[in-house]
Amino acid sequence: MDKRTFLKQAALAGVGVPLSHSALAGLSGWIRRFEHLSSRDLAYAEDFWAGVRSGYNLNPAYINLENGYYNIMPTEILEAFMSRVREVNMEGAHYMRTVQFDNKKAVAARLAVLGGCSPEELVITRNTTESLDLIIGGIHWKEGDEAIMAEQDYGSMLEMFRQVGARYGVVNKILSIPNHPASDEDLVALYAGAITSRTRLIMLSHMINITGQILPIRKICDMAHERGVQVMVDGAHTYAHVQFTIPDLHCDYFGASLHKWLSAPLGSGLLYVRRDHIPELWPIFAEPDHSATGIAVLNHTGTVPVHSDLAINAALDYYINLGPARKEERLRYLQQYWTSQVRDIPHVSVNTPADPSRTCGIANVGIQGMAPAALADVLMKRYKIYTVAIDGAGVHGVRVTPNVYTLPSELDVLVRACKELS
Numbered sequence: 001m002d003k004r005t006f007l008k009q010a011a012l013a014g015v016g017v018p019l020s021h022s023a024l025a026g027l028s029g030w031i032r033r034f035e036h037l038s039s040r041d042l043a044y045a046e047d048f049w050a051g052v053r054s055g056y057n058l059n060p061a062y063i064n065l066e067n068g069y070y071n072i073m074p075t076e077i078l079e080a081f082m083s084r085v086r087e088v089n090m091e092g093a094h095y096m097r098t099v100q101f102d103n104k105k106a107v108a109a110r111l112a113v114l115g116g117c118s119p120e121e122l123v124i125t126r127n128t129t130e131s132l133d134l135i136i137g138g139i140h141w142k143e144g145d146e147a148i149m150a151e152q153d154y155g156s157m158l159e160m161f162r163q164v165g166a167r168y169g170v171v172n173k174i175l176s177i178p179n180h181p182a183s184d185e186d187l188v189a190l191y192a193g194a195i196t197s198r199t200r201l202i203m204l205s206h207m208i209n210i211t212g213q214i215l216p217i218r219k220i221c222d223m224a225h226e227r228g229v230q231v232m233v234d235g236a237h238t239y240a241h242v243q244f245t246i247p248d249l250h251c252d253y254f255g256a257s258l259h260k261w262l263s264a265p266l267g268s269g270l271l272y273v274r275r276d277h278i279p280e281l282w283p284i285f286a287e288p289d290h291s292a293t294g295i296a297v298l299n300h301t302g303t304v305p306v307h308s309d310l311a312i313n314a315a316l317d318y319y320i321n322l323g324p325a326r327k328e329e330r331l332r333y334l335q336q337y338w339t340s341q342v343r344d345i346p347h348v349s350v351n352t353p354a355d356p357s358r359t360c361g362i363a364n365v366g367i368q369g370m371a372p373a374a375l376a377d378v379l380m381k382r383y384k385i386y387t388v389a390i391d392g393a394g395v396h397g398v399r400v401t402p403n404v405y406t407l408p409s410e411l412d413v414l415v416r417a418c419k420e421l422s
Contacts, residue, residue, distance in 0.1 A: 027052070027055065027076065027318065027321050027322060028321060030048075030051045030052070031321065031322070031323070033048075034048045039323065039325035039326045039328075039329045040329055042326055042329065042330070043326075043329040043330045043332070043333040044333065046407070046408070049330065049404065049405075049407070050407075052074075052322070052404055052405060053404075053405040053407070055074040055075050055076060055405075056072065056074050056075065056405045057075055057078075058072075058405065061384070062380065062384045062385065062386045063383075063384060063385045063386065063406075063410045063413060063414075064386050064403075065385055065386060065387050065400045065401060065402055065406070065410075065411075065414065066386050066387050066388050066399070066401055067260075067401045067402065067403040067406075068209065068237065068260065068362055068388075068399060068401035069260075069388070070259055070260065070266060071259065071260055071261055071262070071263040071403055072263070072403075073263050073264075073265065073315070074263065074318060074405075076314065076318060077263055077264070077265075077311065077314045077315050077318055080311055080313075080314030081265050081307065081308070081311035081314065084307040084308075084310040084311050085307045087307075088306055088307045088310070095306075096303070096306070100306055103306075103309070103310060104124055104306065104309050105119075107124060107309055107310065107312050107313055108122055108123055108124050108270070110312075110313065110316050111124070111258075111270050111312065111316070114239075114240070114316065114319075114320075115239070115245060115246040115254075115270070115272060116244075116245025116246055116247055116248065117245070117246045117247055117272055118275065120275060120294055120295060121272055121273055121274060121275050121278075121295060122270055122271065122272045122295065123270065123271050123295050123296065123298065123299040124268070124269070124270055124299070124309050124312070125255070125269040125270060125271050125299070125301075126267045126268070126269050126301070126304065127257045127259070127267070127268075127269040128154070128234060128235070128236040128255045128256055128257040128269055129154070129156040129157065130255075130269060130271075130301075131255025131256070131269050131270065131271035132157050132160070132203070132232060132234060132253070132255040132271075133156070133157065133160045133284070134271060134281070134283075134284055134298055135232050135253045135255075135271075135273070135281065136157065136160045136161060136164060136201075136203075136232075137160065137163075137164065137282075137284050138281035138282045138283065138284060138298065139164075139200070139201065139280075139281065139282075140280070140282070141164055141168040141169075141170050141200075142168070142169075143168060143169030143170075144169060144171065144198055145168070145169075145170050145171070145198055145199075145200045146170070146171045146172075146173055146196060146198040146199040146200065147161055147164075147170055147171070147172050147173070147199070147200065147201045147202070147203065148173045148175065148191060148194045148195065148199060148201070148202045148203070148229075149161060149172065149173070149174055149175070149202070149203040150174065150175045150176060150177045150203075150204075150205070150208075150393075151174050151175070151176050151177075151392075151393040151394070152176070152177050152205065152208045152210060152211070152393045152394070152395070153203055153204075153205050153208075153234065154205070154209055154234055154236070157203060157234065158174075161203070171198070173194050173199075175190055175191065175194060176393070176394055177190070177208065177213070177215070177394075178394075179211055179213065179351045179352070179353070179394065179395065180353055180354075181213075181353070181358075184216040184219055185219075187215060187216055187219075187220065188216065188219050188220050188223050191204075191220050191223065191224070192223050192227075195224070195227050195229055199227070199229050200229065200230065201229065201230050201231070201232060202220070202224050202229055202230070202231045202232070203231075203232050203233075203234065204217055204220060204221075204231060204232070204233050204234065204251075205233075205234045205237075206233050206234060206235045206237070206238040206249070207235075207236075207237040207238045207241070207242075207360070207362065209234075209236060209237055209362075209399075210351075210364060210390045210393065210395045210399055211351050211352050211362070211363070211364045211390075211395055211399075212237075212335070212352045212359050212360065212361070212362025212363050212364065212399075212401075213352060213353055213358055213359060214238070214242070214357075214358050214359060214360065217231075217233055217249045217250075217251060218248065218249055218250050221249060221250040221251050221252075222250055225250070230252040230253070230277070231250075231251045231252055231253070232251065232252065232253040232254075232255075233249060233251040233253065233254045233255070234255060235254050235255060235256040236255070236256055236257045236260055237260060237261065237362060238256070238261075239256035239257075239258070239260075239261060239262065239270070240258070240260075240261040240262035240263075240319050240324070240327075241260075241261035241327075241328065241331065241360055241361060242328050242360050243324050243325065243328055246272050251274075252273075252274050252277055253271075253272065253273055253274070253277070254271070254272040255269065255270065255271050255272070256269060256270050257269045258270060258312060258315065262312070262315045262316070262319055263315050263318065263319070264308070264311060264312045264315035265307075265308040265311050265312075265315075266308070267304075267305055267308045268308050268309065268311075268312055268315075271295075271298065271299075273295055273298065278294060278295050278297075278298070281298060283297050283298050283300060284298075284301075285300045285301055285302070286300070287300045288300070322404070327404060328360060330404055331360050331361030331402065331403075331404070332356055332359070332360045332361065334361060334402040334406055334408070334411065335352075335359060335360065335361050335362065335363050335400075335402065336356060337408055337411055338363075338400070338411040338412075338414055338415055339352065339354070339363050339365070340354075341415045342365060342415055342418045342419070345418060345419060345422050346422060347367060347368040347369070347422040348365065348366075348367060348368070348418050348422045349365065349366040349367075349368060349396070349397060350363060350364070350365050351363075351364040351365070351366060351395050351396070351397050352364050361401060361402055361403075362399065362400070362401050363399075363400050364390060364395055364397045364398065364399050364400065365397045365398060365400060365418060366396045366397025366398070367397075367418070367421050367422055368422075370421065371389075371391065371396075372389035372390055372391040372396055372397055372398055373389045373391065375389065375397065375398050375421070376388065376389040376398045378417075378421065379398065379414075379417055382417070383413055383414070383416075383417045384413075385410075385413060385414055385417065387399060387400055400414065
């Protein structure tokens with residue numbers, strides 16, 4: 001789908017759910033001043049991003065380089081969210097018993113437009129863990145079935161696989177992905193070599209959360225499908241971070257957390273299931289309406305904070321207005337800005353590929369001879385930089401995740417810290 005078609009469809013899809021606060025108002029005028037610049041040129045335009053930064057309420061006590069856990073909401077989305085909290089609270093049970101489900105469905109349809117898939121294949125969840133655990137726990141496993149995953153995949157899903165292994169006798173085959181692969185073909189061969197006649201499912205991270213490496217998902221999916229194996233993709237760090245459509249990945253299942261790169265409220269996620277696989281899955285929570293069909297049967301989780309679902313609209317408005325290409329170019333620029341300055345420093349290890357096509361905003365850096373926890377502690381106490389320590393699965397360092405409000409001058413502090421600590 002080209003950009004113009006996407007923006008038009010995304011706007012039309014939101015007509016049915018009016019907002020009392022528009023997430024477009026503050027940003028639109030600012031963007032108009034810079035429309036003459038391409039997304040690539042705008043990545044370097046610090047005055048533009050300073051204006052974007054002004055829309056955030058940031059803690060001045062430290063430099064936040066741990067946006068990968070939770071991308072804090074800009075003020076426009078936050079105010080829209082608070083408005084939704086007040087509206088639902090005022091309506092109470094009347095809202096919950098009348099328009100709750102129709103509104104949630106309308107928001108899910110907008111997410112489907114951004115994902116390039118059918119609304120009949122996507123539902124709103126609370127996070128990536130819930131989304132992918134619905135698949136892992138919903139498959140009709142038989143003793144001896146095999147699942148393939150990597151030690152660099154997210155821990156919660158690995159634990160869910162361990163649980164189905166203990167419960168049903170599923171054999172979990174855990175691979176290790178190199179931090180600096182030689183080629184896409186090497187990664188495809190890594191997974192191909194683990195497939196047997198008993199393999200039913202492969203889990204892939206679209207972007208590895210601890211290093212920021214982007215995997216060649218479509219190539220691995222095509223290889224797996226040739227062998228009759230389904231593929232489930234963890235897209236927690238790619239949805240609204242890099243540009244793609246879910247069908248173009250050729251995966252069977254896809255989950256994401258919207259409180260990450262879409263900057264939606266905490267407790268917002270999505271699940272995509274390819275249409276022909278929906279009837280094959282057991283819901284984790286039984287659907288009271290026995291006549292219900294389609295992907296909605298996988299989405300019964302009881303009463304949830306519906307104001308978070310509604311505020312996804314504001315996050316979508318903000319992201320579309322900022323521009324997917326502008327955001328991706330800026331985040332990749334920020335990551336390349338600092339990693340290019342530290343890769344050749346003795347005793348500094350960048351655990352993320354240098355190839356820009358294999359990464360975007362996330363990277364990981366370590367200091368040889370220094371435990372990751374100690375590095376994170378020193379960065380915070382001495383340099384006022386907040387990161388998260390990663391120590392395992394072949395990765396030893398701190399994860400660095402800037403956001404669109406991050407300034408190069410803040411990353412200069414990180415570069416200085418790496419030089420001094422090395």
